[in-house]
């Protein structure tokens with residue numbers, strides 16, 4: 001029987017419910033259990049692909065091409081699992097399923113209602129998805145963490161709260177626990193419990209009893225014993241059921257903070273976890289995970305040397321849209337024992353026009369770029385800022401500053417090369433000007449231009465390293481010298497095949513390509529400390545204890561030549577892909593080359 005831990009929130013959203021939920025999952029994993037996660041988003045969108053990054057943060061891409069909320073990224077990273085698009089439930093998906101069933105006549109003409117039809121559909125979905133294997137064992141998970149988005153009491157989340165109320169009886173008391181995350185405001189040094197009392201009363205009114213109340217304090221001061229006693233008394237729980245989560249130096253400390261308050265022991269007893277048979281091998285794996293996690297957090301506190309990275313992008317004032325990129329840099333910096341100093345540079349401030357319209361911004365932006373140890377151009381869309389990004393790329397290339405280009409950043413690096421090295425001064429991307437004289441980047445031919453803005457190439461795809469790259473490519477060494485690697489893609493444009501010979505003659509190397517060798521996926525320059533571009537989005541597969549290889553190489557190179565050499569050697573010995581074996585063989589890719597579309601067709605927003 002699967003054990004379910006539902007994590008709900010009260011008072012306000014955005015207080016780190018996801019981190020508490022994934023930390024709980026991680027702690028259970030250290031006891032040798034197999035853990036999966038489901039995120040419920042009470043909004044009507046069917047998927048996240050069409051949502052604007054300014055409003056929702058990053059669109060996170062899964063192996064199966066599912067475009068989801070960035071919280072699923074949290075779970076994949078903490079739990080080292082591979083989730084599917086069904087691990088994200090939105091109101092839109094549930095309603096669509098119920099409406100489709102109604103249209104098919106599955107309800108035999110009965111009145112279809114929120115209770116029981118929508119609430120049943122939610123419960124069925126959770127039960128089904130919680131049983132899907134997500135890790136290298138290929139076995140059913142023991143525990144499923146269900147994070148309920150929004151706050152209890154919202155109109156939006158009401159059907160989900162009711163579904164959870166019913167669900168506790170469906171699966172039984174011993175298999176269902178609820179963690180309610182609440183806010184404890186600190187007012188002039190006094191910790192206030194009233195909001196928590198109110199939200200717990202609301203929860204009880206809806207038929208759900210909290211097994212644990214996680215009190216978030218948005219200050220660096222732990223929950224006081226008197227506050228704990230008060231919450232325990234007014235919310236009708238024992239003091240051991242109240243845990244405090246104050247601000248700590250980094251989110252990686254949260255699991256240890258929870259553990260120190262006995263939540264593992266509590267959940268073991270509450271859910272009768274010892275009744276699950278845990279093999280010796282899994283117990284050891286769990287212990288090893290705990291040891292490595294502790295080491296990571298301990299090492300983090302002692303970091304002295306800094307590495308500064310300029311992130312030259314477009315949505316720099318909406319930093320959540322680069323969540324996975326930032327995580328990849330963080331994980332890589334830990335590994336290199338460096339403190340990450342991230343400088344956000346708005347690319348359009350680097351353009352010559354800004355020098356006249358806003359000289360201060362122009363100079364600040366360039367100061368950040370030229371003082372950085374490494375320059376990163378992440379994914380993006382559209383022409384705005386692209387000239388500024390290419391100026392930053394040119395600087396990195398000529399001054400031999402470590403550079404990493406992701407997706408759009410990779411494409412711009414190719415255009416910059418075509419213009420300034422290959423002598424095609426009119427080179428540009430077909431994305432900006434479809435009638436350009438030298439469209440170095442073009443719309444992928446398989447993708448329909450006419451169909452509602454087109455589709456995307458989405459999900460986990462292989463990249464094959466060119467045979468001769470074995471002798472020199474740093475990118476390849478970072479993947480332990482593998483001939484074939486797997487990363488997630490999300491793009492619509494590619495390097496124009498008509499220019500590849502010319503580009504390569506002038507000295508750029510496309511060391512990684514698709515299986516047919518037609519699509520350019522990894523570029524690298526020889527004779528440069530680190531100049532690498534990826535058409536894929538490797539940032540979606542980074543792990544705290546297993547940083548994304550191209551990011552690791554980039555941060556290591558930015559930390560110095562010896563650090564890079566150390567990390568290359570370590571990667572050659574220890575790197576393992578974060579995907580379970582099964583994820584890396586896809587029949588239809590083998591049979592048909594590169595089929596499109598694998599995911600749902602994606603409509604573009606105007607901004608893209």
Ligand SMILES: *[C@@H]1O[C@H](CO)[C@@H](O)[C@H](O)[C@H]1NC(C)=O
Pocket residue numbers: 080081135136289545576577578579580581
């Ligand atoms: C993470 O998962 C991958 C693939 O499922 C596995 O090979 C690797 O050993 C796991 N890493 C850890 C630290 O558990």
Ligand SMILES: *[C@@H]1O[C@H](CO)[C@@H](O)[C@H](O)[C@H]1NC(C)=O
Pocket residue numbers: 425426436437
């Ligand atoms: C290409 O650039 C030259 C100047 O370098 C310009 O005269 C010419 O019009 C450009 N061609 C196109 C098609 O834009």
Ligand SMILES: CC(=O)N[C@H]1CO[C@H](CO)[C@@H](O)[C@@H]1O
Pocket residue numbers: 046047048066067085086093097600
């Ligand atoms: C079972 C099911 O309906 N899954 C859906 C999950 O969401 C995606 C859209 O993002 C749908 O395509 C799936 O059908």
